[in-house]
Amino acid sequence: xxxxxxxxxxxxxxxxxxxxxxxxxxxxxxxxxxxxxxxxxxxxxxxxxxxxxxxxxxxxxxxxxxxxxxxxxxxxxxxxxxxxxxxxxxxxxxxxxxxxxxxxxxxxxxxxxxxxxxxxxxxxxxxxxxxxxxxxxxxxxxxxxxxxxxxxxxxxxxxxxxxxxxxxxxxxxxxxxxxxxxxxxxxxxxxxxxxxxxxxxxxxxxxxxxxxxxxxxxxxxxxxxxxxxxxx
Numbered sequence: 105x106x107x108x109x110x111x112x113x114x115x116x117x118x119x120x121x122x123x124x125x126x127x128x129x130x131x132x133x134x135x136x137x138x139x140x141x142x143x144x145x146x147x148x149x150x151x152x153x154x155x156x157x158x159x160x161x162x163x164x165x166x167x168x169x170x171x172x173x174x175x176x177x178x179x180x181x182x183x184x185x186x187x188x189x190x191x192x193x194x195x196x197x198x199x200x201x202x203x204x205x206x207x208x209x210x211x212x213x214x215x216x217x218x219x220x221x222x223x224x225x226x227x228x229x230x231x232x233x234x235x236x237x238x239x240x241x242x243x244x245x246x247x248x249x250x251x252x253x254x255x256x257x258x259x260x261x262x263x264x265x266x267x268x269x270x271x272x273x274x275x276x277x278x279x280x281x282x283x284x285x286x287x288x289x290x291x292x293x294x295x296x297x298x299x300x301x302x303x304x305x306x307x308x309x310x311x312x313x314x315x316x317x318x319x320x321x322x323x324x325x326x327x328x329x330x331x332x333x334x335x336x
Contacts, residue, residue: 181260181287189249190297199246200304201311202239210245211238228319236312243305247298254294257287 180186191199191208198206207215219237223230264284271277 181257185249186253186256187290189253189294190246190301196304199242200239200308202235202237202242204235206242207238208242208245210249211242212245213241214244214248215241228315228322232312232315232319239308239312243301243308246301250294250298250301254291257291257294261287 190196195206199208199211215238218241223233261284264280264287268277268280268284271280
């Protein structure tokens, strides 16, 4: 009887603490934990790569959108004597014709080099001689200033081409290309100005020739009038 009771108690104990107790215990799966850890590490690595790509995209965006000081490159090119070496349109007639007190600073240099004699008097021939010498000197001065500006621009273009070869980012390349385009267009404009100056000089030479013939004709008419007056 005692043995039977002990056996029954053992069965009850097994039923109470056996399956039920096993279901309540925490189970650790090392394989699942390792897989989860690898997934977390992979996600962290991918996140770091995405952050790096984002920073790179921001830098590229700034390269394309940030303004560049194109005119600030090679500041010597911004000098007025380089940007616009020609005289103003309002002062051009006086310098080309060679009217009184119209001798330019560069024209003064050529005038001193070429001048031999200043005619005295106020007669047409004296005025024509004095005026034409001033005109020629001014035209030479204007042409020399324009040529000096073109030479400086061309030298700067060579410097910018060297900088373009050494450029390290797109922003710098775009800025240099922009300034090269500006200077190239400016040189073309100055070449057109030089052609216009040549046309003005040629026209002025013809005008001086006509003035000389008019002066001769004037002298003939004055002599004829004087001779006619003596006959009366």
